[in-house]
Amino acid sequence: MAFIKEESEDVKIEETFSVKQEDLQEQTDLMVLKEETQQWNEMEEKQFEKQQEITDEKPTLTEKTSSHGRPRNSKSACNFTCRQCGNRFSRKHNLQVHMRIHSGEKPYTCQQCGQCFCTSGNLVVHMRIHTGEKPYSCSQCGKSFKQISNLKVHMRTHTGERPYECQQCGQRFYTTGNFAQHMRIHTGVGLYPCLQCGKSFHQSANLVAHMRIHTGERPYSCIQCGKSFKQNSNLEAHMRIHTGGRIFTCTQCGKSFAQKQDLEIHIRVHTGEKPYTCTECSKSFRYKSTLKHHMISHTGEKPFTCAQCGKSFTTKASLMNHMNGHTGTTVFTCDQCGKSLTRKDTIRQHMKTHSGEDCFRCSECGKGFKCKRSLSTHMKLHNGDQSSQN
Known part of the structure; x- marks a missing residue:
């Protein structure tokens, strides 16, 4: 149905590559398969259409009212059957609306974009895309949705209900959409x-986001500072730096962060956790970047090369000092x-002229020198190089 297609665009999942736990919860709010959406939206559509039907088809005194407010016969008989698919209906009007699926008739047209729909209820829901109306709100967190089906799925994040179980590994899921994606792990299909x-x-959107690692594309740019990101979620987290939205606070020291992952890394300062361990010497580190830098001491790698003279360095900071x-x-x-120098290590050596410290000592005679160059010149005397005396 055109309605299902439109709503899927409305609840389009943000592109993600490394899906975090909080991202999985967000996906459960959005990923709803067609049959789940259709089942719950039919109630909404028929509730809306009931207002139109009352004037043409008023219930008799012998009719009762269903739990959804729709009049029905006392015996609830499904006397109207679709000859094409066999679906049965208790009211002729519902069958007539259903037949539009087979005939392709779409008598309700959106005046803003021209899209047509089978039922007036579908048109009403579609109009919320243009108006931004979200009439269905979660009573626990206040989040609003355009369709009741999306609210139903969202409520599972609060109740913990996971009605869809994988028969192969026992893992359970919030939605049929997540379940179908999981099954690809077992089948390899799709x-x-x-x-x-x-x-x-499992998703083409995730592949698209992943490809940016190879292409280097960063399509999401901050309008305030120009910094670019591979994912929209990273841009949204970055924007909190400008807006002051530091919503993640450390309960131990009160320091706040714009991103949850930054808080999790900060917590290691208090817990002493060092989850990154060197496979060569078993030394552990608090940050992944520190481990990566440490590994250079084992490999001897110097990945930062000066474009002007070709000299290589182990760290970017060392290269920047050299470039000066x-x-x-x-x-x-x-x-x-007040003397100014271009390199940090040079200023350190210069400071020793004021402190009188001799850090470079000759291993032959024990004489001390303030800089390495003076020691090198001195060592030539021990090695018999008389040219240094001239």
Whole structure:
């Protein structure tokens, strides 16, 4: 039905690549298969159409009212049968509306975009896309939805209900959509593989987001600072920096963060947790980036290369300090004499001239020097290089 297609666009899932737990909960609000949506929206549509039917088809005194407010015969007989698919209805009007599915008749047209619908109820729900109306609100968290079916699925995040169970591994799911995606793990059907690295995904949107790792594309840009992101969710989290929306607060020290993952990393300061362990020496680290930098000490890798002279460095900071030597940038100033230097290590050595510290000591005679260059010159005397004396 056109209505189902339209609503699926309304509840389109945000593109995600690494799906976090909170992202999975958001998906359960949005991913509703056709049969689930149709079942619950029929109640909404018929409730709306009942107002139109009352003037043409008033119930007799012998009729009772259903739990959904629709008049029905005392025997609830389904006397009207569709000759094409066999579906049965208790009222002739409902059969007539149903027949539009087979005939393709769509008598209700949206005046704003021209899309047509089988029922007036579908048109009413569609109009909420243009008006932004979300009449169905969650009583627990206040989140609003355009359709009652989406509210029903969302409520499972509060109740914990997972009515769909995988018969192969026992895992349970909130929606038939999530269940169908999970089954691809067992069947291998419907997976979307990356042609560059071979990794497979359950959704085409996830593959699209993944491909940005290979292409480097960052389509989501901050209008305030210009920073770009691969995922829209990352941009939304970044925007909290500008708006001051630090909604994740540490219960131990009160420090606030714009993203939940930043809070989780910060908590390790209090717990002492170091989840990243070096496979070479078993040393553990609090941050993944620290482990990555540590591994260079084992591999000897120097991934940061100067484009001007070709010299390589183990860290980006070391490369930046080196580049100052080419550009002539003076960013480090001695607070004792005011001398400016281009490199951080150079300013440290210079400070020793004020402190009198001799950090470079000759292993042959024990004489100390303030800089490494002076020690190198001195060592030539022990090695018999007389050119240094000239």
